[in-house]
Amino acid sequence: MVLVIVVAVLALLAGLLANRHLRPRLITADDNEGMAVKDLVGPLLTLTVLLLAFVLVTASGSYGKAEVASRGEARALDQLVETAEYAPAAQRARVQADAVCYARAVRHQEWPAMADGKGSAAPSVWSTDFRRAFGEVQGKPVFGMLVAADSKRSEEREERLTQATASIPSAIFWFLLATLTLTVVALGICLPRRNNRGQLITLALITALLTTTLCIIRDVDRPFGGIIDVEPTAISEAERQADRDFLINHTAAELPCDTDGDRRRATT
Template sequence: MVLVIVVAVLALLAGLAANRWLRPRLVSADDDEGMAVKDLVGPLLTLTVLLLAFVLVTANGSYGKAEVASRGEARALDQLVETAEYAPALQRARIQADAVCYARAVRVQEWPAMSEAEGSPAPSVWSTDFRAAFKTLQGEPVFGMLVAADNKRSDEREERLTQATASIPSAIFWFLLATLTITVMALGICLPRKNNRGQILTLAVITALLTTTLCIIRDVDRPFGGIINVEPTAIAEAERQAERDFTQNHPAADLPCDEAGNRRAV
């Protein structure tokens, strides 16, 4: 984001400098001959705005999918905890405890890792323990419901991790940055050399708007890091409810994990 701002400001200064020293050499005495530089700026600005709008919609779609996947994973985990109520006491305690530890591992360890487009192996420890508990319930009526809820949780987690990576390739981002730079410089060249305070102010506003749009694209395209990010609110609520159910059903039992979702030493 800092790079975008720095390059945009440099482009603005370069455009103003070119207007001062380069434009007199480019513009002939008769401006009506051929197409002037200012005649090309309108289509260039339109192209820049359309490209930014298109990419912004794409990035926003990725952000929306990440948020939906995060909520879907929390709902699936909550359904898993509720379905475990129909299991025998031993398996019910194990599944509900694993759900609390899974939610903690996601919230504390995997969420920060996703800001770098990476995952964490910590939640997989507890999802593996889910399946180990399910094996002891084969043939029971609750077995199919537990497997279905766990499959839903797994699918939503995979989608969440997928959306943690940037959906816009780096080449496209650099192309947008180059287009913004050329547009701002072209606008600067076309400014009048005298009595141009209003035009300079307008150019500065346009530069700020285009730069802000590109910064928003960069930020939204990484939904788990930056200023505009998806918070682990849903998984934290699922953790709270799972811990409540576990405590009510097994008040004398301890969770097999610490506050970060790591397995305790036996």
């Protein structure tokens, strides 16, 4: 970091010194002629576009990983429910009920929290209960399959929570905003003062495009909140299937959680 700053400053000083002392010896024409402001705006605009494109690709990659993790978690949960069919009746019912409650907790509590880059402790209540149920079938062939499916679910959830946090540091975002501002101002300075309707419209369009790109970057970098977000469609489907399997031999009243995935309080 320090090296980059030092080299940039030295390059700027070298350019200014060359302009002051070397240029008069090389140029014989009028010294007032040279690069105009509009000649310097071109590279600045190119730099701004390249930076926005690079950061947009990075943010899009984070969004894609979040969507893949969400689907992977739902598939692992569905596999866990299907594997529980090979367990004894008591453990099968417990795992299926916990799967329904886990999916509800993810959908109703953790999903809204991820809009702010946070998680929720509610799903962990049911993942802990998974392991307790697994302990009751330890030593049986189904034990290894249940543990493998739950490990996959845990990994996908961890990846989902990781992608919920912004992948682009705030410093980079503010740098992009400053670069955009400087570019637009520089373009405005280069506009003619008269007969400039076409140029004004073009500047407005360029400003709108650059601003929209930056807004998209900001939105996509937070894949679980905003306009472009990952919906809990996959986990909702996993919940529906787990609920269907559980209700084959039980009633909804036997589920240990409410509709939001919170554990029911014991009634006397």
